[in-house]
Amino acid sequence: QITLKEPGPTLVKPTQTLTLTCTFSGFSLSSSGVGVGWIRQPPGRALELVALIYWDDDVRYSPTLKSRLTITKDTSKNQVVLTMTNMDPLDTGTYYCVHRRVSPASWFDPWGQGTLVTVSS
Amino acid sequence: NFILTQPHSVSESPGKTVTISCTRSSGNIASNYVQWYQQRPGSAPTTVIYEDNRRPSGVPDRFSGSIDSSSNSASLTISGLRTEDEADYYCQSYDTTTQVFGGGTKLTVL
Numbered sequence: 001q002i003t004l005k006e007p008g009p010t011l012v013k014p015t016q017t018l019t020l021t022c023t024f025s026g027f028s029l030s031s032s033g034v035g036v037g038w039i040r041q042p043p044g045r046a047l048e049l050v051a052l053i054y055w056d057d058d059v060r061y062s063p064t065l066k067s068r069l070t071i072t073k074d075t076s077k078n079q080v081v082l083t084m085t086n087m088d089p090l091d092t093g094t095y096y097c098v099h100r101r102v103s104p105a106s107w108f109d110p111w112g113q114g115t116l117v118t119v120s121s
Numbered sequence: 122n123f124i125l126t127q128p129h130s131v132s133e134s135p136g137k138t139v140t141i142s143c144t145r146s147s148g149n150i151a152s153n154y155v156q157w158y159q160q161r162p163g164s165a166p167t168t169v170i171y172e173d174n175r176r177p178s179g180v181p182d183r184f185s186g187s188i189d190s191s192s193n194s195a196s197l198t199i200s201g202l203r204t205e206d207e208a209d210y211y212c213q214s215y216d217t218t219t220q221v222f223g224g225g226t227k228l229t230v231l
């Protein structure tokens with residue numbers, strides 16, 4: 001059974017750096033085709049892929065957020081870490097850690113429960 | 122890059138059938154698989170359709186997906202509507218460089 005877990009709610013001040021660690025189980029991020037990503041959802045709004053890292057260290061970032069993002073993996077610890085700099089109140093929302101399925105398609109399943117990130121002074 | 126456009130909301134009565142569309146702005150809808158996610162209030166999304174028309178284990182066959190190249194769109198159809206189907210539904214697809222979600226459709230089962 002694949003599970004992914006995000007940390008508890010986070011409050012950061014504007015301009016600060018956010019660091020989120022996803023801890024997963026039930027699969028290996030060294031297996032071909034596998035990926036782990038972060039998808040966010042501002043309150044009442046749609047889903048947006050923030051960052052994705054693949055088994056081979058290839059990474060994908062949201063084009064609008066790319067300059068602020070770093071995603072890394074620690075295969076031995078089964079963890080993926082997202083760092084987002086220069087946080088803004090518009091970054092407030094729920095951040096989900098997701099498993100990228102290995103299939104002909106590129107899709108996300110399952111999702112973690114999500115963690116609320118609030119950016120406020 | 123491309124955009125996936127969904128209707129903001131749809132509503133229908135219990136027992137009826139509803140279809141939610143997802144139109145791709147550029148590039149062929151059939152070139153990359155489309156997925157559909159259901160998100161109930163306060164919960165994380167779950168997959169109801171993947172690879173255009175396949176259902177994960179545990180998803181009832183009341184849910185079906187299709188692709189229409191003539192309109193460059195994908196559709197999610199839910200038949201025999203139940204109150205528990207009331208949720209937000211998101212389509213998702215990709216190309217070689219990016220993953221894209223639609224804006225979401227709020228389904229109300231009256």
